[in-house]
Amino acid sequence: MHIDIDKDVCIGAGQCALAAPNVFTQDDDGYSELLPGSGDGAEDPMVRQAARSCPVSAITVRDSAG
Incomplete structure (x- = not known):
């Protein structure tokens, strides 16, 4: 999983x-x-829920390429 936060x-x-x-x-x-x-x-x-809860969609969660 990769988490990106767009600052x-x-x-x-x-x-x-x-x-x-x-x-x-x-x-x-x-x-x-x-x-x-x-x-x-x-x-x-809860990582995916955290991304969904962001009011401006600043968090992207992707599955790691394997």
């Missing part, structure tokens, strides 16, 4: 961090970022 689109709503707090956090400016050490988030079943 140019992110408005810092924080819905991703609420939905998947083991994968997402907010930086000092309030914008979403992946938690250090969270890898690609594949183990967290």
Whole structure:
């Protein structure tokens, strides 16, 4: 799984961090970022829900090409 956060689109709503707090956090400016050490988030079943909850669709989740 690959998670991409478009920082140019992110408005810092924080819905991703609420939905998947083991994968997402907010930086000092309030914008979403992946938690250090969270890898690609594949183990967290809420990653896709977090992406869907983003009000501006700043998060893209893709399956890794294998």
